[in-house]
Amino acid sequence: MSARKTFKAALLLGLACALTAPAVAQGDSQRQLAAYQHRVQLLEDQLAVENLTATFGYYFDKGLWNQAADLFSAKGAFEYGQRGVYVGPARIRQAMLLFGPQALGRGYLNNHMMLQAVVTVAPDGRTATGRWQGPIMLSEPGQNGQWAVGLYENDYVKEGGVWKIAKLHFYLTAKTDYDLGFAKYALQMEGPSAVLPPDQPPTEVYRAFPHAYLPAFSYDHPVTGQSLKQLPMAGDDIVGRPDRGMDSAPAEESSAAKGMRQQ
Amino acid sequence: MMNRTLFVAALLAAPAFLATPALAQTTAEKLAGLDERITRLEDMNDIERLQRTYGYFVDKSQWTPLSELFTDDATLEIGGKGIFLGKPRVLEYMQKAFGPDGTKPGSLANHMQFQSIPDISADGKTGWVRARAYVMSNGGWGLPLYENEYRKENGVWKISRLTGPFTMYTNWGGWGDWAMNNTWPDKFDPPPDLPPTTVYLTYPAYYIIPFHYPNPVTGKVFKPDMDEVGAYHRPPGTQEQMDSLKVGRWVDGSQPIGEPPRD
Numbered sequence: 474m475s476a477r478k479t480f481k482a483a484l485l486l487g488l489a490c491a492l493t494a495p496a497v498a499q500g501d502s503q504r505q506l507a508a509y510q511h512r513v514q515l516l517e518d519q520l521a522v523e524n525l526t527a528t529f530g531y532y533f534d535k536g537l538w539n540q541a542a543d544l545f546s547a548k549g550a551f552e553y554g555q556r557g558v559y560v561g562p563a564r565i566r567q568a569m570l571l572f573g574p575q576a577l578g579r580g581y582l583n584n585h586m587m588l589q590a591v592v593t594v595a596p597d598g599r600t601a602t603g604r605w606q607g608p609i610m611l612s613e614p615g616q617n618g619q620w621a622v623g624l625y626e627n628d629y630v631k632e633g634g635v636w637k638i639a640k641l642h643f644y645l646t647a648k649t650d651y652d653l654g655f656a657k658y659a660l661q662m663e664g665p666s667a668v669l670p671p672d673q674p675p676t677e678v679y680r681a682f683p684h685a686y687l688p689a690f691s692y693d694h695p696v697t698g699q700s701l702k703q704l705p706m707a708g709d710d711i712v713g714r715p716d717r718g719m720d721s722a723p724a725e726e727s728s729a730a731k732g733m734r735q736q
Numbered sequence: 737m738m739n740r741t742l743f744v745a746a747l748l749a750a751p752a753f754l755a756t757p758a759l760a761q762t763t764a765e766k767l768a769g770l771d772e773r774i775t776r777l778e779d780m781n782d783i784e785r786l787q788r789t790y791g792y793f794v795d796k797s798q799w800t801p802l803s804e805l806f807t808d809d810a811t812l813e814i815g816g817k818g819i820f821l822g823k824p825r826v827l828e829y830m831q832k833a834f835g836p837d838g839t840k841p842g843s844l845a846n847h848m849q850f851q852s853i854p855d856i857s858a859d860g861k862t863g864w865v866r867a868r869a870y871v872m873s874n875g876g877w878g879l880p881l882y883e884n885e886y887r888k889e890n891g892v893w894k895i896s897r898l899t900g901p902f903t904m905y906t907n908w909g910g911w912g913d914w915a916m917n918n919t920w921p922d923k924f925d926p927p928p929d930l931p932p933t934t935v936y937l938t939y940p941a942y943y944i945i946p947f948h949y950p951n952p953v954t955g956k957v958f959k960p961d962m963d964e965v966g967a968y969h970r971p972p973g974t975q976e977q978m979d980s981l982k983v984g985r986w987v988d989g990s991q992p993i994g995e996p997p998r999d
Contacts, residue, residue, distance in 0.1 A: 502763055502764065502767060505767050505771075506767065509767070509770050509771065509774055512774050512778065513774060516774075516777055516778070516781070519781070588848060588850055589788045589791060589792075589848055589849050589850065590788070591785050591788050591789060591792075604792065606791070606792075606846070606848045606849070608846075608848060608870070608872065620872070622844075622846055622848075622872055624792075646844075647844050647846075647872075653908075654876070654908030655844050655872075655873065655874040655908070656874055656875065656876065656907065656908040657908065682844050682874070683841055683842045683844075683874075684841055685796075685839030685840055685841050685842075685843065686839070687796045687839050690792070694789075694801055694804060694805075695782070695785055695786055695789055695805065695892075695893070696786075696804050696805055696892055696893075696894055697801070697804050699801075701801065704796070704798050704801065704837075704838075705797075705798070705837045705838030705839070706796075706838055706839045707838060707839050707840060707841050716838075717838075718837070718838060719836070719837075719838040720836040720837070720838070727833060727834045727835040728832060728833050728924040728925040728926075729833040729834050729924045730834075730875070731924060732833075732919070732923040732924025
């Protein structure tokens with residue numbers, strides 16, 4: 474046998490030996506498979522929650538209050554700014570009428586964009602939380618347009634294999650007139666309605682821009698693992714909330730704010 | 737001789753195949769391949785969350801947890817400010833340029849993180865995201881892009897390079913009236929460790945940061961025209977852009993920047 478042929482034969486022999494070597498035990502394969510199924514399930518759950526929330530946004534934009542309210546669980550809660558908490562799809566449906574008639578109408582713009590999702594699905598796959606960025610463009614008949622922005626910190630629950638909104642909490646943080654802008658004007662939030670009082674008062678009392686409220690993060694720091702619920706925040710004298718974790722030095726204009734005005 | 741060799745090899749190999757461990761081996765291989773694919777999805781998810789969390793920290797001036805998203809040896813380059821080296825300098829840049837940690841009354845500085853395109857290297861150790869920040873602030877509007885790099889250290893993803901060139905910055909008067917041309921190293925404190933990688937002007941001038949990924953359909957790599965250091969007066973390839981390379985320049989393409997102002 475030439476050296477080359479011997480090599481070929483050895484290769485084949487080697488292959489045969491490799492194939493006869495004991496494969497991964499059946500039990501290990503099953504365990505691996507179960508672990509992978511769980512990881513894929515969590516990714517699918519995250520996507521389902523992202524789609525659910527984005528869908529809420531599309532319904533809410535167009536005043537499809539009935540459709541939006543159907544996305545909540547039976548005990549689901551809806552809290553928008555300082556309007557208080559409405560519980561259950563029937564009450565939520567009514568509360569949304571405070572934003573305009575069903576399907577809105579001429580002269581209304583109600584865009585609530587649901588963006589920058591950080592969704593965290595619980596390891597057991599039954600509940601989830603989500604932080605979202607919510608830029609807003611508004612108009613009502615006879616009024617000028619408005620810009621606004623805020624954060625969502627939502628809770629979700631999986632019931633009968635379907636993800637639903639357990640709590641939609643929108644923290645409106647800034648609102649202004651379209652033409653004047655945040656440099657010149659700040660609008661405050663509506664309080665609880667006298668016509669349709671909420672089921673519960675606002676869970677957190679705060680004021681929008683120029684005040685500086687920081688809604689707690691539902692998830693921990695992705696690198697350090699530390700809680701993000703008590704980050705430094707300016708207080709509010711009317712609410713009686715002191716500064717938290719702030720440098721006591723008086724605030725002065727930052728170097729960038731000065732520098733950015735140069736050309 | 738040849739035939740005989742093959743015959744012997746076949747004899748050796750055949751019983752191995754008949755014993756069917758080949759099937760079990762294939763399952764193990766399939767499982768390993770599945771693990772890689774799931775890990776890749778999880779990794780892409782993780783670096784998107786990092787980038788979105790970076791944005792949430794910028795919004796509320798949370799510089800310490802922001803700096804903890806970075807590797808110890810990370811670099812940061814924003815606008816035309818130059819490069820900052822290492823995690824401590826990332827923190828120093830943020831705190832000196834924008835003020836101490838914590839939300840500030842009268843300040844709105846939302847850097848909303850949208851449109852991310854994540855990618856992970858074949859070895860699973862490096863990641864990249866192209867994304868945009870949509871800045872809504874009391875100063876006006878801004879449009880930075882990002883082409884960032886991420887590194888997996890002990891199973892945890894961190895930002896290893898943040899590169900955030902500006903597309904456009906304007907005040908509440910709007911970009912029809914005024915736009916900032918860019919930042920530069922000594923525009924505001926603190927000074928950078930290294931000069932900018934690219935000198936360019938923002939809108940109404942034109943700069944394209946290279947894409948970390950090829951065209952997803954054609955597979956072609958977009959190559960910026962580096963003859964003019966990636967900075968454009970008009971879209972690349974247009975006659976106006978080609979003509980602009982000759983305006984105010986010597987025949988070798990360099991600019992007569994040494995002349996003092998006339999007035």
